[in-house]
Amino acid sequence: MRVVVGLLLLLLALCGSGAQGEGGGLGQVGEISEFQETAPRDAAEESAESTTKQTTPDIWAEVRALRDMVVELKVFVQLLQRENSDLQTRLSSSESELLLSKSRIDQLERENAVQATDLTSLGTRLTATESKSSDLEKENAVQATDLISLGTRLTATESKTSDLEKENADLQTRLSSSESELLLSKSRIDQLERENADLQTRLSSSESELLLSKSRIDQLERENADHETRLTATESKSSDLEKETADLQTRLSSSESELLLSKSRIDQLERENAERPKVAFYTALTDAGHVGPYSTDITLKYSKVFTNIGNAYNPATGFFTAPVKGVYYLQFSVCSNRTGYMGVYVYKNNQLIMFNDEGKEEVGLEYLTKSVVLELKAGDEIYLVLPSDYSLYDSPHNHNTFSGSLLFTL
Known part of the structure; x- marks a missing residue:
């Protein structure tokens, strides 16, 4: 970049000196023309003029060459400026990407910190898990010992169960024999109970007939006593009935009068109800x-x-x-x-x-x-x-x- 800037400065200096030379040459040409018109010419002057005429085209050729070089340099400068603008744009883009990269790096660093924390936590949990696994292995060992003990006890229990089954079979045989004897005993007891029931029935029947006979005798005796009492009472009541008959006739007359009044009231109520x-x-x-x-x-x-x-x-x-x-x-x-x-x-x-x-x-x-x-x-x-x-x-x-x-x- 510094080399390019130096070349540009050199080219600009050359362009400036070329422009001054071109101006000076034109002034000299004007002065020569004016001198030719005002002063008389001699041979020496003519030779100088011819020499000047020969050198003037060379100067103009150099001036034109310098101008072409200046134009080319301007074009080159414009190209360099565009390239510089592109470089600036790319530089800005690179800086933006660099900022994004830094942000991403910061984020990754934070994530790494979080992951490190999680990893530490996982390590702690793993240690706790390993400790718990060790405890479980110890418990499994204890349970295995208990299982062996239970197996031994189960074998002893199975042996004892076999003995009990044999004893149970013997008891079943004895029970069957006892049940047969019991059935025979029950049959004999039922027969004796039926015979006893028949005897009880016959005895109850005899006792009932005896009681009926006694009751009938007592009833006949009471009836005879009642007849005698009623006969006496009838004779005494006969006079009372005569008095009661007289009273009933009096009351009957009174009731007939009240009945007539009631009928009259009923008729009145019926008439009132019919009118209501x-x-x-x-x-x-x-x-x-x-x-x-x-x-x-x-x-x-x-x-x-x-x-x-x-x-x-x-x-x-x-x-x-x-x-x-x-x-x-x-x-x-x-x-x-x-x-x-x-x-x-x-x-x-x-x-x-x-x-x-x-x-x-x-x-x-x-x-x-x-x-x-x-x-x-x-x-x-x-x-x-x-x-x-x-x-x-x-x-x-x-x-x-x-x-x-x-x-x-x-």
């Missing part, structure tokens, strides 16, 4: 399936009327209207098949009497049933209201019902 209003109804909601949920409260109209004695229930409005003042028994059942809430309000005229509801978390039929006893005046209205966002379910099986009856008038 009869009120009873039983209804179901619908066959349409799901009812609700709605965005507002709605009055339920139980459209299926099975019983409506006294026509106090109106299916067109869903209202039960009390025909007379009295005490009424009212009942309703609620059913739903959806998740969510089910329930009803019970209203008397515009007064809320009851609210029952229940939350359902699973699909399926679920019921609730309630009843009330209310004192109503003639014209009071009872009706059920489905709350908003609540739902019911009914079908031909009549899951939702509304019923009631008059208990008594006031």
Whole structure:
């Protein structure tokens, strides 16, 4: 690189001197021309002029050669500059790669440090494992000794078992013989028990007949004594019966009078019962399936009327209207098949009497049933209201019902 720079400086110096020489030559040529026009020529001057004319083309040739060399040097310099730029680029790339290499080396050094730590840990664990293996070998040796001892004991046990099996076979033979003798003994005992049972039966029969005979004799004696006592009592009771007969006739007359009064009261009650209003109804909601949920409260109209004695229930409005003042028994059942809430309000005229509801978390039929006893005046209205966002379910099986009856008038 230093040699190249030196050559460039030398070439630039040459270019400068060549340019000065070219300028000087041109000045000399101008001066010569002006001298030729103003001064008279002599032979010496002519010879000098001819010499100058001969040397001038040589100088211009050198100048042109120097200019060509300068152009070539400029081209060469440009090439060198491009090469220098490429070298700079490559140098920057090499430096970047060197930085990356250093970073990678640092990373590898850290990884090596971590691996060294892991290796140290593994060495520690290996030492612990070797120690544990040594302990296990010792335990295996102890277990092998125990196993040999157990083998010896097992051999002794097998020998003893063989002896016990022989003894057991002898005992089985003796047991079979004893069982045969026992069966014979049991057969003899059974025969003796049957004979004893027959004797006991015959003895019991004889004792029973004897007891019956004694009992019959005692009974006959008691009957004779009773007959005598009853005869005496009958004679004394005959007068008492006459008195009782007179008393019974008196009481019979009194009972007949009371009976007539009772019949009269019964007739009066029957007439009052016939005149008393009869009120009873039983209804179901619908066959349409799901009812609700709605965005507002709605009055339920139980459209299926099975019983409506006294026509106090109106299916067109869903209202039960009390025909007379009295005490009424009212009942309703609620059913739903959806998740969510089910329930009803019970209203008397515009007064809320009851609210029952229940939350359902699973699909399926679920019921609730309630009843009330209310004192109503003639014209009071009872009706059920489905709350908003609540739902019911009914079908031909009549899951939702509304019923009631008059208990008594006031």
